Amino acid sequence: MSTRDVGTELLRSLVAVVEEASYTKAALRLGISQPAVPSHVKKLAEHLGVEIFDKSAPGVRLTANGEIVLEHARRIMRQHDNLLRDMAQTASAVPRLRIGASTVLLHGSIMEALVAFRRDHPDVDLQFHREMSTQQIVMLNAGELDVCLALTWHEPREEAFLYWQAPMVWLARKDMPLPVRQPVDIIAHGTSSQGAEENIAVLREAGIEHRMVLKCNDADSSLQAARYGMGIQIAMLSRGLPEFMQVLDESSGLPPLKPLWWGVYLNADTRSAQSEQMGRLIAKAIAHDGAEVVEV
Numbered sequence: 405m406s407t408r409d410v411g412t413e414l415l416r417s418l419v420a421v422v423e424e425a426s427y428t429k430a431a432l433r434l435g436i437s438q439p440a441v442p443s444h445v446k447k448l449a450e451h452l453g454v455e456i457f458d459k460s461a462p463g464v465r466l467t468a469n470g471e472i473v474l475e476h477a478r479r480i481m482r483q484h485d486n487l488l489r490d491m492a493q494t495a496s497a498v499p500r501l502r503i504g505a506s507t508v509l510l511h512g513s514i515m516e517a518l519v520a521f522r523r524d525h526p527d528v529d530l531q532f533h534r535e536m537s538t539q540q541i542v543m544l545n546a547g548e549l550d551v552c553l554a555l556t557w558h559e560p561r562e563e564a565f566l567y568w569q570a571p572m573v574w575l576a577r578k579d580m581p582l583p584v585r586q587p588v589d590i591i592a593h594g595t596s597s598q599g600a601e602e603n604i605a606v607l608r609e610a611g612i613e614h615r616m617v618l619k620c621n622d623a624d625s626s627l628q629a630a631r632y633g634m635g636i637q638i639a640m641l642s643r644g645l646p647e648f649m650q651v652l653d654e655s656s657g658l659p660p661l662k663p664l665w666w667g668v669y670l671n672a673d674t675r676s677a678q679s680e681q682m683g684r685l686i687a688k689a690i691a692h693d694g695a696e697v698v699e700v
Contacts, residue, residue, distance in 0.1 A: 564667030589635030
């Protein structure tokens, strides 16, 4: 392993390849030539003396060492980008609000909250981050976010500013015949495995045969897969259910799913009337109809 510093361009390329699942898309995202991306990843692997991607697997799949490298790369790039933003913020003296949200949002739009806030505070610099729920809490505690929206299995009555239950449901095409035939084909959103894996256990407990036919890196892809009849999607009940989908009830023969909890969390060091307003707007935009939103 080299003792020379790792260039941020190498780390940024790795993060882009994993998130885009494509070297070509990563190059477009970064605005560099396509050959430069695999070259950056190769240099990073050589520099660290480890294999980052599993060459025996199709597509883009990280090795165990690659997962560790990716975790550090994301943290380093966030700190790097935060430094640049903070210095630019200081130079311009423009007030800011840093908002984080989970990657598992399917329906409803957090952008409604940002637009509504912007109307009241046109001079505030809004910065939006989308990460997994666990990472949102890490960033909030590290002082990198002012407001975040995250999922937990427990009722966050002591930690959150606002919280409400997020019922998990089975989603399928409206024309799917009921009851559902076994084995049940399951589609899951990969980054929401917190909900998917726990609820697949419900099928095992009920003695229902099932198989995971597709695990997607993003929620939109899993929704589209369910739309085209590939299987049944595990999702959260929320506003704006697509017209082509239905929530399956007991007539489907499937057991009820364990709920999760949405929580809006505020940074105690930067808490303000503006961050509280943003939190309330986020809850209004995301909570499903009939949800009981509790303000602590």
